[in-house]
Amino acid sequence: MERQGYVTDRAVATAVHLATTLGKPLLVEGHPGVGKTEIAKVLATVLQGDLIRLQCYEGLDATTALYEWNYPKQLLHIRLEEHGERPLAAREADIFSERFLLKRPLLQAITHQGRPPVLLIDEVDRADEEFEAFLLEVLSDFQVTIPEIGTVRAAARPAVVLTSNRARDLSDALRRRCLYLWIDYPPLDKELRIVRTRVPGIAERLAREVTTFIHALRRMKLAKVPGVAESLDWAQALVALHASHLDEELVRETLGCFLKDEEDLRTVTARLDAGELAALSSPL
Amino acid sequence: MSLAAADLVEHTARFCRRLRSEGLRLGPGDTLDAARALESVDLVDREDVRLGLRTALVKRVEDIPLFEELFERFWGGGAPVPRNPLVIPPDAEDDREKRGAASSRRRTGSDRQSVEEISVPAPSAREALGQQDFASFGDEELRAVTALARRIARRLRARPGRRWRHARRGGQLSLRRTMREAMKTGGELSTLSYRERKLRRTRLVVLADVSGSMDLYARLLLQFLYALQNAFSSVETFVFATRLSRVTEELRAPGYREALGGLSARVQDWSGGTRIGESLSAFLEGWPRLVDRRTVVVVLSDGWETGNPEVLGQALASLRRRAGRLVWLNPLLGSPGYEPLTKGMQAALPHLDVFAPANDLASLEQLARHLSL
Numbered sequence: 001m002e003r004q005g006y007v008t009d010r011a012v013a014t015a016v017h018l019a020t021t022l023g024k025p026l027l028v029e030g031h032p033g034v035g036k037t038e039i040a041k042v043l044a045t046v047l048q049g050d051l052i053r054l055q056c057y058e059g060l061d062a063t064t065a066l067y068e069w070n071y072p073k074q075l076l077h078i079r080l081e082e083h084g085e086r087p088l089a090a091r092e093a094d095i096f097s098e099r100f101l102l103k104r105p106l107l108q109a110i111t112h113q114g115r116p117p118v119l120l121i122d123e124v125d126r127a128d129e130e131f132e133a134f135l136l137e138v139l140s141d142f143q144v145t146i147p148e149i150g151t152v153r154a155a156a157r158p159a160v161v162l163t164s165n166r167a168r169d170l171s172d173a174l175r176r177r178c179l180y181l182w183i184d185y186p187p188l189d190k191e192l193r194i195v196r197t198r199v200p201g202i203a204e205r206l207a208r209e210v211t212t213f214i215h216a217l218r219r220m221k222l223a224k225v226p227g228v229a230e231s232l233d234w235a236q237a238l239v240a241l242h243a244s245h246l247d248e249e250l251v252r253e254t255l256g257c258f259l260k261d262e263e264d265l266r267t268v269t270a271r272l273d274a275g276e277l278a279a280l281s282s283p284l
Numbered sequence: 285m286s287l288a289a290a291d292l293v294e295h296t297a298r299f300c301r302r303l304r305s306e307g308l309r310l311g312p313g314d315t316l317d318a319a320r321a322l323e324s325v326d327l328v329d330r331e332d333v334r335l336g337l338r339t340a341l342v343k344r345v346e347d348i349p350l351f352e353e354l355f356e357r358f359w360g361g362g363a364p365v366p367r368n369p370l371v372i373p374p375d376a377e378d379d380r381e382k383r384g385a386a387s388s389r390r391r392t393g394s395d396r397q398s399v400e401e402i403s404v405p406a407p408s409a410r411e412a413l414g415q416q417d418f419a420s421f422g423d424e425e426l427r428a429v430t431a432l433a434r435r436i437a438r439r440l441r442a443r444p445g446r447r448w449r450h451a452r453r454g455g456q457l458s459l460r461r462t463m464r465e466a467m468k469t470g471g472e473l474s475t476l477s478y479r480e481r482k483l484r485r486t487r488l489v490v491l492a493d494v495s496g497s498m499d500l501y502a503r504l505l506l507q508f509l510y511a512l513q514n515a516f517s518s519v520e521t522f523v524f525a526t527r528l529s530r531v532t533e534e535l536r537a538p539g540y541r542e543a544l545g546g547l548s549a550r551v552q553d554w555s556g557g558t559r560i561g562e563s564l565s566a567f568l569e570g571w572p573r574l575v576d577r578r579t580v581v582v583v584l585s586d587g588w589e590t591g592n593p594e595v596l597g598q599a600l601a602s603l604r605r606r607a608g609r610l611v612w613l614n615p616l617l618g619s620p621g622y623e624p625l626t627k628g629m630q631a632a633l634p635h636l637d638v639f640a641p642a643n644d645l646a647s648l649e650q651l652a653r654h655l656s657l
Contacts, residue, residue, distance in 0.1 A: 011335050011338075017324065022320055029344075057446075068460075071459035074463055075459075075463065075466075081471075128577070168605070169606070175343035176309075178343075179339045179340060180339060
């Protein structure tokens with residue numbers, strides 16, 4: 001995984017290893033921006049499979065997650081065949097064939113040919129409970145029944161990664177079906193490695209100051225705690241500005257890279273006004 | 285299977301039993317997973333064994349500390365226990381015992397009572413079982429509060445959501461259904477079907493503190509609860525001091541005075557001490573189905589907890605997990621210089637979505653903002 005630019009630790013590596021060897025879905029929980037989604041992407045690269053992503057949201061239902069018939073195309077087809085000689089049954093079989101099926105992510109993952117894909121079910125906590133129940137069904141045997149076509153079974157079981165921000169408690173049934181991984185904010189040295197790996201060309205001093213500063217922010221009580229994603233965004237922005245170290249003006253100009261809440265902006269600006277930049281960005 | 289491997293499976297199974305006895309919910313499938321996990325890690329490496337078992341057996345981050353502790357005890361010393369991902373107080377274990385004891389006590393206590401009222405183990409010496417006279421309410425005040433409750437109810441009313449449902453007429457053309465219908469006539473479109481957005485409804489659960497320390501505000505708040513109950517049908521109202529009572533039906537009475545009559549008859553401990561945590565736990569146990577993601581839970585209290593603040597924290601944490609939003613209204617928050625320093629408030633704060641004042645009409649007016657999901 002390290003080779004793919006994902007700085008990892010043993011807990012993550014073990015979880016991913018077990019998920020692939022035991023063939024069970026992996027449920028990844030953690031704060032926003034700690035690299036949950038990234039795990040699936042890296043896994044896809046490592047396994048050399050395609051990544052199929054299902055982004056969950058409230059109100060997500062089977063037609064957007066599994067399949068839907070392509071109605072406009074069907075209608076058109078009916079019109080074209082209207083004066084044809086073929087019997088009704090043949091025409092009907094026609095328009096309910098795979099050509100007219102819109103495969104949504106779950107069905108794509110099941111019917112995928114070639115190397116088993118990686119199915120990422122992102123932010124599953126945002127979908128409703130009914131969808132969770134439906135998901136359980138699909139995850140347990142990787143087969144779906146489409147009334148007009150029949151039962152479709154997965155040729156090769158996809159590797160499944162589910163992520164959750166804990167916006168809602170997931171059911172025990174779903175948890176039981178999965179292996180579990182909790183990702184916390186990384187310790188300073190690990191985050192420093194992440195920044196160095198993902199933002200090539202960053203000055204060593206700048207990388208150190210950025211990560212220390214972000215770590216100091218995480219200890220403050222902020223509404224939206226900056227994650228690793230924010231550290232990276234900020235580091236990238238600073239590199240683009242050709243910065244080699246942090247100074248107060250630069251921090252003020254780029255606050256928006258890692259603070260996403262007005263209240264937080266005010267809190268941090270107040271700390272800067274009090275001349276605490278040095279305290280926040282130098283190692284303890 | 286070699287002798288050592290058989291031993292290992294046996295040992296793993298015992299470890300799972302141990303975890304189960306400590307409250308982790310594990311099925312036989314999990315034991316199997318654990319054994320399979322051990323097959324694919326480096327058994328000589330303790331760290332590998334620990335992480336492998338943890339991945340297979342722990343299903344939520346809250347359980348990680350317990351796992352680590354038991355792993356240490358069960359698989360013998362060695363490397364130090366790594367730090368836990370979530371800060372959990374060191375006395376987590378006693379706490380669990382206490383909780384277990386409390387809930388069993390509660391269960392036996394409530395068996396003989398009606399479902400409507402769950403009593404919480406008996407309380408402080410100053411539980412004043414007096415009844416209060418509510419007859420002296422100004423009509424002017426009542427009208428103002430009623431108008432306010434109507435405005436709030438309007439904001440809570442059902443709105444179109446994301447999901448679709450079949451509609452008789454109007455709305456959008458539903459191609460899916462229209463196609464289905466057309467199949468019956470060999471592809472000829474004879475009827476059109478429509479769809480519309482499903483309405484999303486917000487429900488409201490109000491848990492109001494009527495203990496002694498809330499006396500000053502009780503008048504205003506009761507009027508408000510009454511008016512709200514009558515303006516908006518999906519409200520459930522509970523009051524508590526040392527015990528919890530459901531007063532939804534009482535508040536639905538046609539007149540305010542009748543409602544008050546019903547209330548005084550039902551609620552026995554007006555102005556007694558406060559056991560917020562236990563009352564909330566009683567609510568969770570007695571009416572578990574009332575709260576879902578479409579529900580806003582409002583707790584009205586000044587946070588003077590005479591019970592155990594930890595119980596309060598736990599009850600709020602589990603309320604928050606289930607509810608769409610958890611709002612705490614504190615009448616004291618309106619007064620200048622007030623800081624929520626009581627133990628109860630301190631235990632509650634980390635779990636709240638909204639913490640707002642409720643000392644006059646203006647602050648209640650603000651409430652509307654927090655109530656629509």
